[in-house]
Amino acid sequence: MAATPSNVASLPRTASAPDSPEERFDRCLAVVLQQEGGFVNDPQDPGGATNMGITRDVLSAFRDRAVTVDEVRDLSRAEAREIYRARYWTPMRCAELPPGVDLGVFDFGVNAGPSRAVKLLQKAVGVMADGSIGPITLAAARALEAERLIASFSEARLAYYRSLDGFARFGRGWANRTEAVRMAALRMAGTPSRAAA
Template identity: 55%
Template sequence: MNPLIGIAVNLLPDLAKRLTGGAKPETTDLVLSVVREVLKTDDPEEARLRVQDAELTAELRVKLAEIDAAQKAQEDAAEQAQRQNELDQIRARLDAEAAKRDAEFRELTARVSDRQDARSTFEGLAKESSPFAWGPVVVSVIVSAGFFITLIFLIRGGFEAAATDPVVFQVVNIAVGALTAGFATVVSFWLGSSDGSRRKDLSAAHAQTAAVALQRENAEATRRIVSEQTRQTAELLDKVTRQPAPVAPTQQIAQTQAVASEQPGKDALQFTRSLETIFKHEGGYVDHPDDPGGATNMGITHKTLAAWRGNPVTRDDVRNMSREEAGEIYRANYWNALSCDALPSGVDLVVFDFGVNAGVSRAAKLLQRIVHVEQDGQVGPITVGAAKAIDAEHIVSSFSDGRMEHYRSLRIWDTFKNGWTRRTKETREAALAMIRA
């Protein structure tokens, strides 16, 4: 096995089952291509050295996970196609059986109808005193007489006499068979099969048709169940392999709190320490004419406060806002929204502080850019996992650099550059101190 494959399997053990045994060559080639692309080498020894880089490792792990998810999706699709083919075969067989039963039922119905038509015709001729009405009577008498005469002949010793000559014996057999069939037809014509027998025949035919219909319904129900199970499997796979879709703010808070709860034992005072940094940077009440946020107190703008309280607020409301209420807003709207409880210590502070200063979505996307995951503005399990796989100091430094790039792109950079630069520097230093503590 190619040593580069071994590196891939070590990073993502789930790939082992796809790269061994009857693995498709294209899957192996794809994995090798990704490893070479990310590590930028074909040499196994050099690749082992480069995989020690946490950032490269995180990027490679994400791409390998995408390959694994794609292969799983293909397998599920193939299995679904096989199930569908089996269901189609069952349906075809049931349709053929139903057609056969329908044909038998139609044949039985036709025989009964023909017999009834013959009787009706005879009754009509008899009522009109037509000489043709005697036709069935004469034929019936001749056939019945022939049958009984032959029967008496055989009983009185004719059978033994005919047995001495093979030709005569064969002729007698044919005659007896024909007369017996004719006599049965006569009896059926005049007396008919019993009404109970006819009902029994019709009931049996209907029962067979109903049974076939029931089988078809069961097959269709089975197909629907299989389709639903396949759909649920695909949805589950999609949830596992993709970032969560954007949700409403209240749902987002609950979701990120759930993510944070996955990291037990984290210092419960981390939010309080980070909040003190925010308060230090934001200061008290300000209403700078060039600040797009307008009237602000402890970093909470009048728009944010109005949204939090659910009604318009005045400048005095902003000025008189309590420190406790500001802390509640920061926790719900920024700390929880960015899953800071789940992020590594230090990383949580820089993400939190930038989210407060520039917006939750922008802070989330900057973090996602640094950890090499999809930039959807939602810090979910994949983003958190990638952040944990990379050196925290590297994230803090790269995040701070990216933050400054954003500030420099703003038209009000000249007005606020000193404050933004100082804030970014102090936040970086505080975050690094948390990491090294």
């Protein structure tokens, strides 16, 4: 089920204590999995056979061998979680980003690739966009107000999608996903969710 403004608001949030790194990962992963859904094999999607957002190529690389479409279909949630942590969350250093910003970067990295997500973050925070998160990028992200960074990152993400040839076919879904993730990110950051301007 795709996240919508009505069900994103129901995602749990701990007001009394900050989430642990593991809780933050699980909260962000829940949003990503809502967006990704289950098994699909759209011939017009360059990702091909995909389950929970994990493509056949990604699963093959993770298992270090070629996999079949049936193996993609049978992917367990536990293995998908391991893949998301190993290939996206950890390399993009999402646990070190402010709450909410972590979700935006994580989700876009899943959808468009980690390097592209990191470069978009780097442009949004005003540092050199080299696709590698280090102390300068992290410090710049932490120095900005989360609500503004989430907004600028979401706007840049949507602009990227609009530049793609596939926007006519997939654009509405990409725009809806961007908005749902923006709203969930604002909630995680502890700021009110407002409709896009």
